[in-house]
Amino acid sequence: MRSRITRLTTLILGSGLAVALCGSALADQPYRQYAPKPEGGYSSNPHVSQDHTKTYPHWKDRAALDPERVASEALQWTTNWKFMDPPFDDSLHGGHLALDRGAELFAELNGSDNRFARCLGASDGNLKGLRANHYPHFNTELGKVVNLEMMIEHCAAQQGATLAHGSYDNSALSVYVASHSNGMPIRIDVTQGELKAAFERGQERFHLRTGRMNMACGTCHVTLVGERLRGQALTTHYGDVAHWPTYRTKDELQSLHVRFTECNRNGGTQPLKPGAQPYVDIEVFLTALSNDYPVAVPSARD
Amino acid sequence: MRKTLLCALAASILTAPPMLSADPGLPADVLVNPSFEVKTAWPYPKQNSGEIEWRAHGRDLTQWITLSYEDKRGIPQPTAVTFQGPLNGNAERGREIATNVRQGNCVACHTIPGANQTGSAGPSLAGYGAKGMPESYVYQMIHDPRVLFPETVMPPFGALNNLTEQEIRDVMAFINTLR
Numbered sequence: 306m307r308s309r310i311t312r313l314t315t316l317i318l319g320s321g322l323a324v325a326l327c328g329s330a331l332a333d334q335p336y337r338q339y340a341p342k343p344e345g346g347y348s349s350n351p352h353v354s355q356d357h358t359k360t361y362p363h364w365k366d367r368a369a370l371d372p373e374r375v376a377s378e379a380l381q382w383t384t385n386w387k388f389m390d391p392p393f394d395d396s397l398h399g400g401h402l403a404l405d406r407g408a409e410l411f412a413e414l415n416g417s418d419n420r421f422a423r424c425l426g427a428s429d430g431n432l433k434g435l436r437a438n439h440y441p442h443f444n445t446e447l448g449k450v451v452n453l454e455m456m457i458e459h460c461a462a463q464q465g466a467t468l469a470h471g472s473y474d475n476s477a478l479s480v481y482v483a484s485h486s487n488g489m490p491i492r493i494d495v496t497q498g499e500l501k502a503a504f505e506r507g508q509e510r511f512h513l514r515t516g517r518m519n520m521a522c523g524t525c526h527v528t529l530v531g532e533r534l535r536g537q538a539l540t541t542h543y544g545d546v547a548h549w550p551t552y553r554t555k556d557e558l559q560s561l562h563v564r565f566t567e568c569n570r571n572g573g574t575q576p577l578k579p580g581a582q583p584y585v586d587i588e589v590f591l592t593a594l595s596n597d598y599p600v601a602v603p604s605a606r607d
Numbered sequence: 608m609r610k611t612l613l614c615a616l617a618a619s620i621l622t623a624p625p626m627l628s629a630d631p632g633l634p635a636d637v638l639v640n641p642s643f644e645v646k647t648a649w650p651y652p653k654q655n656s657g658e659i660e661w662r663a664h665g666r667d668l669t670q671w672i673t674l675s676y677e678d679k680r681g682i683p684q685p686t687a688v689t690f691q692g693p694l695n696g697n698a699e700r701g702r703e704i705a706t707n708v709r710q711g712n713c714v715a716c717h718t719i720p721g722a723n724q725t726g727s728a729g730p731s732l733a734g735y736g737a738k739g740m741p742e743s744y745v746y747q748m749i750h751d752p753r754v755l756f757p758e759t760v761m762p763p764f765g766a767l768n769n770l771t772e773q774e775i776r777d778v779m780a781f782i783n784t785l786r
Contacts, residue, residue: 335681337672341758406655461657472659473652510674517671517769518762519682528760529728535708535715536724558652566638566649573762575647575668581636583674 338514340523347508350496353598356543358530360385364544367393367601382531382538390548390601391487400480400552400603403473407481410474414464424460425453425482436479437486437600441589443499450503452588454479454550454560455580471579476550476560483549486600491547495593507590510583511542516574522587525572546588546595548604555607561588633669634677666709670768683766685753690746694776694783701781704774711770711778716761720785729761736783745782749775 343357354361360383363374367387374380375388388394414421419430426439440453447459454470457478461468468475495504512523525534526542533539549561559567562584566576577584633639640648640661647664672680705713706722714722718731747754750765764770770778 335679336684337682338753340760466657468657469659471650471652472657473654474657476652513674514682515672515674517668517767519767520760520762524760533725533727535726558654560652563650563652569674570647570649570664570668573668573671575671575673576638576649576664577636577673577675578638579650582676583636 338519339512340514340521340528342508342512342523343527347594349501351593352596353544353594355594356541357527358383358541358543360541361543367391367599382540385540385544386606387544389606390604392601394605398552398554398603398605399556399558400605403477403480403550403552403558404484404603406474407477407479407484410468410478411481414461414466414478420464421460424463425456432482432485434486434489436483437489438492441493441500441503441585441592443503450499450585450589452561452580452585453482454562455585457482458580469579471560471563471566473558476558476563479550479560480558480602483600483602487602488599490597490599491592491595492597493589493592495589500589503586503589504593506583507586507588510587511590516569516572518573520572520574522568542591543594544598546591547598547600548602548606550602552603552605553607554605561591634673634675636675636677637669637673639669683751683763685757685763686751686766687754688747688750688765690743692742694742694780696773696776696778696780696783698777698780698784700774701777701779704770704778705781711764711774713778732782732785735785737786742779745779746775749778 345357348355354365363383364370364385364387367390370384370388370393375384375393411421415430419427422430422432425432425435426442427435436453440456441450443449444451444456451459454475457475458468458470461475468478493500495501510522512521512527514521514524522542525539530539530541546561549564550559551564553559560579562579562581565584565587566579569576638648638650639646640663643663645663645665645667647666647668648661649664651660651662653660672678672682704711705719708715713719713732714725716726716728718725718727718733720733744755748761749770751763752759752761753763753766762769765772765775
């Protein structure tokens with residue numbers, strides 16, 4: 306009996322001490338939950354081949370997808386939807402119209418002095434590799450991590466033009482810029498500096514449960530990957546950023562952040578504005594998980 | 608790490624579960640249009656335009672927590688509930704709630720006989736009524752399944768204010784008819 310009282314006293318005193326020590330931290334951290342990370346977690350220097358679903362061999366080479374696997378109801382998800390990317394799918398769709406529109410807008414904004422290309426980071430006016438290797442990055446002038454669509458909005462605004470991040474024209478221009486990286490492997494360095502910090506924040510946000518359903522991005526893309534939600538098969542988040550912006554077959558040209566707003570709404574979470582810090586951080590996280598996977602636009606998705 | 612665990616332990620013992628705030632004071636980076644009846648907005652990229660057309664979502668989501676760093680609201684910790692009979696549920700209303708995307712949307716994850724485009728994330732509900740599960744168990748599962756399965760992906764429909772007490776009873780009455 307005495308020892309039980311002692312244990313109880315110790316517990317109460319110990320708990321009180323813990324609360325005293327952590328009181329301020331607790332006040333700052335309301336109760337939230339996380340979806341588990343893939344087994345073994347994430348590398349600090351990710352590569353697309355580290356895909357947790359081990360499906361990477363099936364979608365590594367878009368030109369060599371197995372048509373039987375693509376047509377299989379049970380196995381299609383293991384191709385990670387790459388059958389709607391060029392060159393496997395070279396049919397004409399709304400993404401091609403967006404590419405044309407983007408080329409026109411770019412010519413207008415770029416003038417004869419390459420002012421728009423230079424503002425985007427192509428000092429010699431050549432857009433090659435900009436999408437694959439330059440975005441997202443920490444912009445010292447703006448003092449924050451930016452993605453391509455944020456810089457398109459920023460550079461257009463410098464000329465008095467409105468190309469809001471998430472608008473059709475902004476995404477069309479982004480598709481055009483990305484087309485100059487077609488076939489080039491994505492490479493961003495998240496092992497140091499501001500991108501490392503953004504990568505780690507993005508990883509945390511990706512697994513943070515949220516909204517009325519208490520679901521995280523990771524609930525679908527890690528815990529439930531390969532299962533179906535409302536008839537749709539859930540796929541890996543590795544290698545996913547390489548085809549954005551994309552043409553959705555419901556006839557909507559979507560940037561990655563616009564897709565995030567739809568993901569959030571589907572999962573019952575109030576969406577954020579395109580360019581919001583959590584979205585930028587999640588984009589950095591996902592881009593690192595696409596390291597060494599080639600850009601392919603114009604693409605389509607259901 | 609040890610300190611974090613200790614803090615979590617102390618918190619779970621000594622603090623009451625935080626409630627969803629009625630007047631949250633929304634973070635600045637959430638996508639809302641205050642002039643909409645349903646405040647939750649989404650960006651529609653209308654063709655050949657540099658401007659976004661803001662549209663209202665089918666449901667106002669502002670009462671629930673977001674991914675914003677400024678969002679300091681919490682969610683209720685797992686909460687045990689006690690079922691009090693009789694059930695008094697309406698099975699027909701329950702079917703509507705379970706299969707409607709704006710309500711319970713159980714069908715998104717569970718196979719429900721007679722419903723289309725179902726999911727496989729949760730077990731099939733076919734024959735669930737014949738399993739003889741106690742009402743107290745089913746009630747807890749719908750109200751807050753985290754008490755029974757801490758890592759579950761199933762939403763706490765009661766604890767997170769998705770379904771009312773009566774709606775939970777209606778859904779219970781409905782799945783009891785699945786035999």
